[in-house]
Amino acid sequence: MPLVRVTNFAVSLDGFGAGEPQSLESPFGHAGMKLHQWRFDSWRDGAPDGIDALYGRQYDVGFGAEIMGAHKFGPPGWQDDPDWRGWWGEDPPFHTPTYVLTHHPRPPMEMEGGTTFHFVDASPEEALELARAAAGDLDVRIGGGATTVRTFVAADLVDHLHVPIVPVVLTRGTQLWEGLEGIEERFHIESVVAPSGVIHLSLTRRR
Amino acid sequence: MPLVRVTNFAVSLDGFGAGEPQSLESPFGHAGMKLHQWRFDSWRDGAPDGIDALYGRQYDVGFGAEIMGAHKFGPPGWQDDPDWRGWWGEDPPFHTPTYVLTHHPRPPMEMEGGTTFHFVDASPEEALELARAAAGDLDVRIGGGATTVRTFVAADLVDHLHVPIVPVVLTRGTQLWEGLEGIEERFHIESVVAPSGVIHLSLTRRR
Ligand SMILES: NC(=O)c1ccc[n+]([C@@H]2O[C@H](COP(=O)([O-])OP(=O)(O)OC[C@H]3O[C@@H](n4cnc5c(N)ncnc54)[C@H](OP(=O)(O)O)[C@@H]3O)[C@@H](O)[C@H]2O)c1
Ligand SMILES: NC(=O)c1ccc[n+]([C@@H]2O[C@H](COP(=O)([O-])OP(=O)(O)OC[C@H]3O[C@@H](n4cnc5c(N)ncnc54)[C@H](OP(=O)(O)O)[C@@H]3O)[C@@H](O)[C@H]2O)c1
Numbered sequence: 001m002p003l004v005r006v007t008n009f010a011v012s013l014d015g016f017g018a019g020e021p022q023s024l025e026s027p028f029g030h031a032g033m034k035l036h037q038w039r040f041d042s043w044r045d046g047a048p049d050g051i052d053a054l055y056g057r058q059y060d061v062g063f064g065a066e067i068m069g070a071h072k073f074g075p076p077g078w079q080d081d082p083d084w085r086g087w088w089g090e091d092p093p094f095h096t097p098t099y100v101l102t103h104h105p106r107p108p109m110e111m112e113g114g115t116t117f118h119f120v121d122a123s124p125e126e127a128l129e130l131a132r133a134a135a136g137d138l139d140v141r142i143g144g145g146a147t148t149v150r151t152f153v154a155a156d157l158v159d160h161l162h163v164p165i166v167p168v169v170l171t172r173g174t175q176l177w178e179g180l181e182g183i184e185e186r187f188h189i190e191s192v193v194a195p196s197g198v199i200h201l202s203l204t205r206r207r
Numbered sequence: 208m209p210l211v212r213v214t215n216f217a218v219s220l221d222g223f224g225a226g227e228p229q230s231l232e233s234p235f236g237h238a239g240m241k242l243h244q245w246r247f248d249s250w251r252d253g254a255p256d257g258i259d260a261l262y263g264r265q266y267d268v269g270f271g272a273e274i275m276g277a278h279k280f281g282p283p284g285w286q287d288d289p290d291w292r293g294w295w296g297e298d299p300p301f302h303t304p305t306y307v308l309t310h311h312p313r314p315p316m317e318m319e320g321g322t323t324f325h326f327v328d329a330s331p332e333e334a335l336e337l338a339r340a341a342a343g344d345l346d347v348r349i350g351g352g353a354t355t356v357r358t359f360v361a362a363d364l365v366d367h368l369h370v371p372i373v374p375v376v377l378t379r380g381t382q383l384w385e386g387l388e389g390i391e392e393r394f395h396i397e398s399v400v401a402p403s404g405v406i407h408l409s410l411t412r413r414r
Contacts, residue, residue, distance in 0.1 A: 013372075013408075014222045014384035030388075165220075167396040167408070171388040177221040181378040189374040191406060193398050199406055201220075201374070 003139045004128065006149055006161040008059050009176070010035040013165060016173035017146035024075045027087060034168045038198045051194040055162060059093075064135025066094050067127055069148035070102040071174075073117070079104035086117065094143075097134040099127050101148060124155050146174035154179050156186070158205070165191075165199040210346045211335065213356055213368040215266050216383070217242040220372060223380035224353035231282045234294060241375045245405045258401040262369060266300075271342025273301050274334055276355035277309040278381075280324070286311040293324065301350075304341040306334050308355060331362050353381035361386050363393070365412070372398075372406040 011017050012035065019031030028035065042052035070079070078084040079102065086092055086109075095114040105119040120127050131140045142152050152158050163176070177183075187203040194200065218224050219242065226238030235242065249259035277286070285291040286309065293299055293316075302321040312326040327334050338347045349359050359365050370383070384390070394410040401407065 014382075015220065167398065168391045169384045169387050169389065171385060175221075177376045178378060180376050182376065184375045189404060191374070191400050191404065193400055193406070197396060197398065199398060199400070 002064070002132065002135060002137060003159040004142060004152070004157055005063075005139050006142045006144075006158060006163070008039070008056065008162060008164060009144050009146075009149055010038075010164045010166055011146070011176050012168050012170040012173075014169050014171060015175050015177045016170040017144060017149070017176050018071075019170050019173040022071060022075055027075065029173060031168075031170055031173060034170075035166050038164070038166060038194075038196050041196065046196075051192060051200065052196050052198060055164065055194075055200050058162065060095065060141070062139050063096055063141040064138025065096050065131040066098040066141045066143045067131050067148070067152075068098065068100055068143040069145050070100060070104075071147065072143060072145045073100045073102070082106075085109060085111070091115070092117075096138075097131070098143075099131050101127055124152050124157055128152075128157055146176040150176055150179055153183070160205065161187070161201075161203040163201040163203065165201055167197045167199070209271070209339065209342060209344060210366040211349060211359070211364055212270075212346050213349045213351075213365060213370070215246070215263065215369060215371060216351050216353075216356055217245075217371045217373055218353070218383050219375050219377040219380075221376050221378060222382050222384040223377040224351060224356070224383050226377050226380040229278060229282055234282065236380060238375075238377055238380060241377075242373050245371070245373060245401075245403050248403065253403075258399060258407065259403050259405060262371065262401075262407050265369065267302065267348070269346050270303055270348040271345025272303050272338040273305040273348045273350045274338050274355070274359075275305065275307055275350040276352050277307060277311075278354070279350060279352045280307045280309070289313075292316060292318070298322070299324075303345075304338070305350075306338050308334055331359050331364055335359075335364055353383040357383055357386055360390070367412065368394070368408075368410040370408040370410065372408055374404045374406070 019029030022029050039056045042056050046053045074084050091113040092115040097116050100119050102119050105121050109117040189203050191201045226236030229236050246263045249263050253260050281291050298320040299322040304323050307326050309326050312328050316324040396410050398408045
């Protein structure tokens with residue numbers, strides 16, 4: 001049975017998955033690259049079998065579809081710009097059907113490299129049904145941001161999460177853990193610290 | 208030069224040092240023993256040189272005085288109870304002069320085992336001056352709760368913090384990281400994961 005997974009959803013020590021305010025110039029707000037720099041460093045300077053690189057490389061392995069929130073797809077106001085095609089250029093790194101949850105749907109956008117963006121105004125359950133059908137035997141990735149991840153976890157739709165905790169404090173932004181009180185009762189949690197200081201948390205749904 | 212240190216100040220994945228509401232029956236609110244169980248387990252079942260035990264044992268080593276907040280000393284309303292002598296019985300585990308920050312000071316209380324509670328309505332700087340004088344060549348411990356720890360860190364009065372992150376999510380209570388945006392620029396942060404799942408964070412002020 002294919003799984004629903006979150007990979008490389010990075011948060012700060014205080015649980016923020018992005019800073020604020022998000023804008024075209026600063027997609028992550030005041031967080032800048034703080035939550036993501038470790039991945040670039042692991043490719044550039046790290047051992048290819050270093051722990052950061054191992055996790056980083058899992059980013060897109062085994063997925064047949066992605067679901068993301070409207071605020072990951074573009075900066076505030078992208079819904080009013082008919083030319084907005086996402087942050088990632090013509091060949092986005094998803095390479096699968098990708099479902100963008102939004103209250104302002106538009107026609108699908110076929111990109112290069114296998115990514116097609118579908119814009120859906122639907123419940124998490126309905127969106128997941130679409131994504132599962134598109135993914136076939138492969139897993140579905142819940143790609144973020146924090147609002148989308150925690151909504152799917154709260155609805156008990158997620159089997160596994162990889163959450164790298166970066167040792168920085170943001171104090172504001174979008175919060176991953178909100179509404180997830182007692183998640184430790186539903187998920188087995190293990191973790192490992194990389195030499196970079198990133199703490200890789202791995203949460204697996206208990207059976 | 209003696210240091211100002213925080214040891215074994217446990218928080219949840221979302222940064223709460225206690226749950227809510229705090230009461231005589233539930234000193235940690237809805238957190239129950241979740242943030243502290245690992246220490247008891249490390250004494251009872253753990254290896255004496257296991258990582259949890261090593262950290263747990265550092266609790267009170269090298270200190271000549273402690274500073275704590277009013278809400279650590281007692282449940283809401285203790286200030287109105289002239290007979291309240293703290294949670295810890297007649298021989299509290301501090302064994303040093305202990306300064307309780309409160310807007311309702313009362314005369315000092317000499318306990319057994321070397322603990323004397325002094326009640327002070329003073330700025331963090333002034334309280335620290337009293338504690339330093341009492342501690343002599345030894346360090347001063349900032350004992351919590353979260354409000355007190357983050358106030359002292361924000362005022363740049365703390366040299367080192369040991370913060371065990373327990374893999375549970377509380378979503379409410381008293382927050383350690385609030386107001387500490389960018390703490391990674393002032394402190395070097397390292398961490399290690401114990402087999403219990405507790406992530407021991409060690410923050411050392413950069414020179
Ligand atoms: N830390 C990481 O690894 C990581 C990963 C991915 C993204 N990010 C960052 O996270 C930030 C975005 O996160 P976020 O939490 O603000 O938002 P988000 O999860 O990307 O998007 C939330 C929004 O999606 C729309 N939406 C969600 N569910 C819906 C539904 N069922 N039906 C219709 N619309 C729905 C709503 O938008 P409207 O109400 O506006 O239509 C909602 O406000 C960005 O800065 C992004 O770059 C970080
Ligand atoms: N996680 C751990 O390892 C750990 C460790 C220790 C304690 N705890 C728990 O943490 C909880 C208490 O934490 P908390 O953050 O709520 O409160 P706290 O830090 O213990 O106390 C804060 C209170 O102390 C008084 N205060 C602080 N600074 C003062 C100053 N400069 N002058 C005068 N009064 C001052 C104020 O009380 P008033 O305004 O009411 O006078 C303030 O509201 C308790 O449940 C405790 O058991 C957890």
